[in-house]
Amino acid sequence: MTATFFANARLIDPVALTDGPGGILIADGVIKEVFEAGATPPKSANVIDCGGRCLAPGIIDIGVKVSEPGERHKESFRSAGRAAAAGGVTTIVTRPDTLPAIDTPETLEFVERRAQEDAPVHVLPMAALTKGRDGREMTEIGFLQDAGAVAFTDCDRVVTNTKVFSRALTYARSLDALVIGHVQEPGLSEGAAVTSGKFASLRGLPGVSPMAERMGLDRDISLLEMTGARYHVDQITTARALPALERAKRNGLKITAGVGVHHLTLNELDVADYRTFFKLKPPLRSEEDRVAVVQAVAEGLIDIISSMHTPQDEESKRLPYEEAASGAVGLETLLPAALRLYHAEMIDLPRLFRAMSLNPAHLLGLSAGRLLPEAPADLILFDPDAPFQLDRTTMLSKSKNTPFDGARMQGRVIGTWVNGNRVWESL
Amino acid sequence: MIFRAKHLLGIEPLHPTEITALLDLADSYAEHNRRGVAHRDVLAGLTQINMFFENSTRTQASFELAGKRLGADVMNMGMQASSIKKGETLIDTALTLNAMRPDLLVVRHPHSGAVDLLAQKVNCAVLNAGDGRHEHPTQALLDALTIRRAKGRLHRLSIAICGDIAHSRVARSNIMLLGKMENRIRLIAPPTLMPSGVADFGVEVFENMEEGLKDVDVVMMLRLQKERMDGGFIPSEREYFHRYGLDAAKLAHAKPDAIVMHPGPMNRGVEIDGTIADDINRSVIQEQVEMGVAVRMAAMDLLAQNLRASRSPQEVMV
Numbered sequence: 001m002t003a004t005f006f007a008n009a010r011l012i013d014p015v016a017l018t019d020g021p022g023g024i025l026i027a028d029g030v031i032k033e034v035f036e037a038g039a040t041p042p043k044s045a046n047v048i049d050c051g052g053r054c055l056a057p058g059i060i061d062i063g064v065k066v067s068e069p070g071e072r073h074k075e076s077f078r079s080a081g082r083a084a085a086a087g088g089v090t091t092i093v094t095r096p097d098t099l100p101a102i103d104t105p106e107t108l109e110f111v112e113r114r115a116q117e118d119a120p121v122h123v124l125p126m127a128a129l130t131k132g133r134d135g136r137e138m139t140e141i142g143f144l145q146d147a148g149a150v151a152f153t154d155c156d157r158v159v160t161n162t163k164v165f166s167r168a169l170t171y172a173r174s175l176d177a178l179v180i181g182h183v184q185e186p187g188l189s190e191g192a193a194v195t196s197g198k199f200a201s202l203r204g205l206p207g208v209s210p211m212a213e214r215m216g217l218d219r220d221i222s223l224l225e226m227t228g229a230r231y232h233v234d235q236i237t238t239a240r241a242l243p244a245l246e247r248a249k250r251n252g253l254k255i256t257a258g259v260g261v262h263h264l265t266l267n268e269l270d271v272a273d274y275r276t277f278f279k280l281k282p283p284l285r286s287e288e289d290r291v292a293v294v295q296a297v298a299e300g301l302i303d304i305i306s307s308m309h310t311p312q313d314e315e316s317k318r319l320p321y322e323e324a325a326s327g328a329v330g331l332e333t334l335l336p337a338a339l340r341l342y343h344a345e346m347i348d349l350p351r352l353f354r355a356m357s358l359n360p361a362h363l364l365g366l367s368a369g370r371l372l373p374e375a376p377a378d379l380i381l382f383d384p385d386a387p388f389q390l391d392r393t394t395m396l397s398k399s400k401n402t403p404f405d406g407a408r409m410q411g412r413v414i415g416t417w418v419n420g421n422r423v424w425e426s427l
Numbered sequence: 428m429i430f431r432a433k434h435l436l437g438i439e440p441l442h443p444t445e446i447t448a449l450l451d452l453a454d455s456y457a458e459h460n461r462r463g464v465a466h467r468d469v470l471a472g473l474t475q476i477n478m479f480f481e482n483s484t485r486t487q488a489s490f491e492l493a494g495k496r497l498g499a500d501v502m503n504m505g506m507q508a509s510s511i512k513k514g515e516t517l518i519d520t521a522l523t524l525n526a527m528r529p530d531l532l533v534v535r536h537p538h539s540g541a542v543d544l545l546a547q548k549v550n551c552a553v554l555n556a557g558d559g560r561h562e563h564p565t566q567a568l569l570d571a572l573t574i575r576r577a578k579g580r581l582h583r584l585s586i587a588i589c590g591d592i593a594h595s596r597v598a599r600s601n602i603m604l605l606g607k608m609e610n611r612i613r614l615i616a617p618p619t620l621m622p623s624g625v626a627d628f629g630v631e632v633f634e635n636m637e638e639g640l641k642d643v644d645v646v647m648m649l650r651l652q653k654e655r656m657d658g659g660f661i662p663s664e665r666e667y668f669h670r671y672g673l674d675a676a677k678l679a680h681a682k683p684d685a686i687v688m689h690p691g692p693m694n695r696g697v698e699i700d701g702t703i704a705d706d707i708n709r710s711v712i713q714e715q716v717e718m719g720v721a722v723r724m725a726a727m728d729l730l731a732q733n734l735r736a737s738r739s740p741q742e743v744m745v
Contacts, residue, residue: 198624202439204539204561204596207623274540318518320538322559 003027004420005041006379009050014057014358015370017350024055026377029419034371050381053414056353057369058090058121058378059334060360062151062258063180063234064309065327066092066123068114069107070099074399075311080331081119083396085424087332088413089307090378091122091368093360096133097155103128103139105147112148120423121416122378124364126151129168129179135159138168141177150364153180153234156281156326158216160186162223169229178363180232183216183241184208184282193322194283199268205321210238210285217241221248224255232363233257236302237285239292246301256363257301260308261337262328264294266403276317276324278403280308297355298347304363305355307334311399329397333404336411339384343410349384377420386412430729433737434546434553437562438603446604450572450581453718453725457572460496460721467498469728473530475499478520479556480506480536485691485716486556486565490533493723499531517541518548525549530734531727534558539596552730554723560596560655566690567600569722571608573715574645577686582609587640587681589615590649590671590698593622594656597690598649602628615639617671619660636671640680648673648689648699664697674700678709686711 004026011022011034021037025045041047061084067074084092094111096102102111108127115123127149131137141152152172158181159165172179189208194200196207217233221244224231236245236257248255260280268284278284285293296302310327317324330337338356341347361369368376392405416424429448432440459466475494479487487503494501506520515523517536524532525548532553534542539559546553557563575581586605592598592614605612612630614621625632633639640646651667661667673687687703687710695701704710 196623198627201622201624201628202599204559204599209623273543315516318516318544320517320536320541320544320559322538322540 003032003042003045005045005047006055006381007041007047007049008052009055009381010052011371012054012056012349012353013371014350014354015372017354019349021052024371024379026379026420029377031371031373031375031377033373053381053383054349055379055381056349057357057371057375058380058416058418059088059356060091060093060364060366060369061089061306061309061331061334062093062304062360062363063095063306064092064331065095065097065311067098067311069110074313075397076118077114077123078118079396079398080309081121081123083329083331084119084121085416085418086396086413088335088380088382088416089121089331090380090416090418091124091366092119092331093124093126093150093364095155096126096128096153101128101133102126103131103133105140105143108144108147108149121418124148124150126153126180128152129154130159130164133157135161135164138164138171141168141172142175145175145177151178151180151232154182156182158182158184158186162219166223166227169223169227169231173227173229176230178230178232180234181220182234183213183220183236185212185215185219188212188215189282192283193279194271195268195285197268197286199271203271203274208283210240210289213238213282214241214244217244221253221255224248224253228254230254235260235263235282235308236296237263237282237293238289242292242296242301249301256303256359258304258306259293259297259302261305261330261334262308262403263290264297264305265337265340266290270403274321275403276319276321277328277401277405279321279324279326280328281326294341294346298351300351300354303355303359305338305352306360307331311397312401313399317401327401329395329399329402331397332395333390333402333409335382335413336409337404339411340409342384377417379417380413381415382411382413384411386410388412431733432730433733435564435726435730436543436546436553436555438564438567438600438607439562441607443607446568446571446607449568449722449725449729450575452728453568453572453722454576456724457718457721460717466496470494470497470499470531470731473499473731474528475501475531475533475727476524476529477501477503477533478506478524478535479504480534480541481557482507483535483556486535489716489719490554490556490723493720493727494531496720497724497728499727517545521545521548525551531730552734554726554730557596560594560599562600563596564600565719565723565726566597567604568726569715569718570601570647570688570690571604572718572722573688573711574686576714576718577711578644583611584644585611585613585642586645586647587613587615587643588647588649589636589639589673591620591651592616592649593620594652595649601647602630606630613639613643615671617661617667636677637680640677643681644685646673646678646681646685646687648687650690650692651694651698668697672696672698672700673703675703678703685709688712688715691716
C-alpha cells in the first residue's frame with residue numbers, strides 16, 4: 001500500500017493538547033509518523049495539501065441510534081454511515097434501543113453484519129443490559145461481549161429495581177464490561193416534556209425538576225461504591241449534578257460522563273412556540289445549566305461529547321408537544337455545533353477533540369482518537385471557520401429532525417478517512 | 428385597525444390596546460343582548476366550526492350562541508367520538524376541515540400548544556377555547572369584562588387567584604391579562620398546586636389563604652381539576668376545603684366590596700362554599716357566564732373583520 005502524506009496541516013492533538021502546524025504520514029491504514037511544520041515528505045508518498053486547515057483524529061460518537069432492526073425507514077446503516085462520514089464521525093457506537101432490542105448474541109450479529117455491508121465507517125455495537133430493556137433480568141453479558149458488544153445499556157430506560165441493577169453491575173464488573181446508564185430519576189421524570197420552571201409554566205407543559213438528574217446520579221454512585229463496576233453516564237446536563245460527579249471521580253470510582261451536543265449549544269427557551277424538533281430526553285435545560293456543563297467539558301470533568309443521534313420521522317414529530325417523540329439527529333451537525341463553543345471561546349480545539357475522539361477511545365479501549373504512530377488512520381480534515389446555513393432537506397440522514405434547520409453555523413468537513421481510506425470528500 | 432390579530436390563540440401576544448378594544452366591543456354586545464337587539468348580519472354567510480377534543484358543555488354552548496346571535500352558520504364537532512379514535516393525526520384532521528373552507532374555527536384540545544399547531548395549517552381564523560394547561564383567552568377576557576363592569580376599571584386592582592393554579596389554563600391567561608393591564612396579582616394555593624417558576628411571574632405568592640385575601644378587590648376561585656391530577660397533590664378534599672375553600676370567614680379578610688368569581692363548573696364544598704357562590708351581593712358568577720357570550724361575539728366579530736380584509740375582493744364576492 002502506498003503511503004499518503006498530509007502536508008501543511010493544522011494538527012489538532014488531543015493527547016498533547018496542542019494546535020499547530022505539521023504533517024502526518026499514513027500507510028497500511030495506520031499513522032506512521034507525525035512531522036513538524038515544513039518537513040519534507042518521503043518521495044514515494046502521495047501528498048495531500050491541507051492548505052493550513054485542521055487535521056484531527058476522527059470523532060468517536062457513543063450512543064448513535066441506527067433504526068435497524070425495526071424502523072429502517074427512519075435510519076439505516078447505509079444512511080447513518082454516510083451521515084457519519086460527512087460529519088467527520090469515523091466510529092459510531094450504536095444504541096440497542098431498536099425493535100427488537102439488541103439483547104442476544106444473535107441480534108447483535110445481525111447489527112454487525114448489516115454494519116459491515118453498508119456503513120463506510122467503523123460501527124461498534126452496544127447491547128442491552130437487561131432483556132428487552134425491561135429492567136428485570138440481565139442479558140448474557142459474557143456472550144454478548146464475546147460477540148463484540150463494547151458496552152451495556154438500557155439507553156433512556158432506568159433500571160428502577162436496584163437489586164437487579166446492582167447484580168448486573170456486579171456481574172459486569174467480573175467481565176470488566178462497561179455499563180452506560182441514564183441517570184434521570186424515573187418517578188420524577190415521568191410524563192415530563194420540558195424542564196420545570198417559568199418557561200414550562202408559561203407554556204403549560206409538564207416539567208421535571210433538574211434535581212431528578214442528581215437524584216439518579218447519586219443512586220448510581222452508591223451502587224458503584226457497592227459493586228466497583230466500570231460505569232459511564234450517558235448525559236450530564238445540569239449544574240447540580242456536577243459536584244456529585246466530581247466527588248465520585250475524586251474518590252476513585254470508575255465513573256465517566258458524557259453530554260449531548262444539543263445540551264451544550266441550546267437551552268429550554270429554544271423550544272419557543274412548541275417546536276418539537278427541540279424535544280429531547282432529558283429535556284433542554286436553563287442557560288445557567290448549559291454554561292456550567294460547557295465549563296465542565298472544558299475542565300475535563302465531563303469526559304465525552306456525543307451527538308445522541310436519534311432519528312424520528314415527520315409523523316412522530318408533527319404532533320402536539322407532549323405527544324411528540326423525543327430526540328434529534330446529530331451525526332452531521334455534531335462538529336459544527338460543537339465548534340460554536342470554540343467560536344464562542346469557551347473551549348479550544350484540542351480539548352474539544354479530547355471530548356469527541358480521545359476520551360471515547362480511552363473508554364472503549366480503542367487505539368484510535370489520537371495523532372500518534374500506530375494509531376488507526378481515522379482522520380478528518382476540516383475548516384472550522386467555513387460558514388453555511390443548514391438546510392435539513394440536504395442532510396444524508398433519512399430522518400431530518402434537526403433543531404438546527406435554518407441555523408447559521410461554521411465548520412465544514414473537507415475529508416474523512418477511515419483506516420486510511422477516504423470515505424468522504426466535500427468539493 | 429386596533430385589533431390586528433388573525434387568530435385568538437392566547438392572551439400572551441395581545442397588546443393592552445387590543446384587549447381594551449375587544450372589551451369595549453364586548454361591553455356593547457352585552458348591552459344589546461340584554462335589550463334583545465339582533466346582529467344577524469355581522470357573521471352572515473360565514474361558517475363557524477366548534478371542534479372540541481375535550482368535553483365541554485358551557486364553553487361550547489357559549490361559542491355556539493355567540494355565533495348564532497351574529498348570524499354565522501354554526502356546526503359542532505364532538506371530536507372525542509370522531510376520527511381521532513381511528514388514528515388520524517391532529518394535522519390531518521386540520522387539513523380535512525380546512526378543505527371544507529370554514530371561516531371561524533373554535534378549538535379546545537387537551538394538550539398545550541395543540542391549537543397553535545392547528546392554526547399553522549388552516550386558512551381561517553382560529554379561536555383557542557382552551558389548550559391543555561396553556562391558555563384559555565376568552566375566559567380571561569370575560570373575567571376582565573366582568574371585573575371592569577363591577578369595579579368600574581381594570582387597572583390598579585388587587586386580585587387574588589386561588590386554588591389549582593398548576594393545572595389551570597384559566598389562571599395562566601388571567602395572570603397574563605391582568606398583568607398587562609397593570610393590576611396587583613396574588614396567587615394563593617398549596618405549594619403542590621403552584622406552577623414551577625412562579626416566583627418569576629411578577630406576582631405575589633401566598634400559601635396561607637387568609638393572608639393572601641387581605642384587602643383584595645377581587646377573589647377569583649379556580650376549580651380543583653381532579654381529572655388532570657395523577658394523585659397526591661392534596662391529602663383530601665375536606666382538608667383542602669378547610670384550608671383553601673372560600674367561605675364567609677376567609678372572605679371577611681378581603682375588602683368589604685370584594686367580588687367573588689369562579690370560571691365554573693364549581694365543586695361546591697371543595698373550593699367554594701355554596702352560600703358564597705349564591706350570594707348575589709358578592710358573587711358575579713352568573714354575570715361571568717353572561718359576559719362569556721358577549722366576549723365571544725366581540726372576538727369573532729373582530730377576527731371576521733380581519734379575515735374579510737385579508738381575503739381578495741373576488742373571494743368575498745362569491
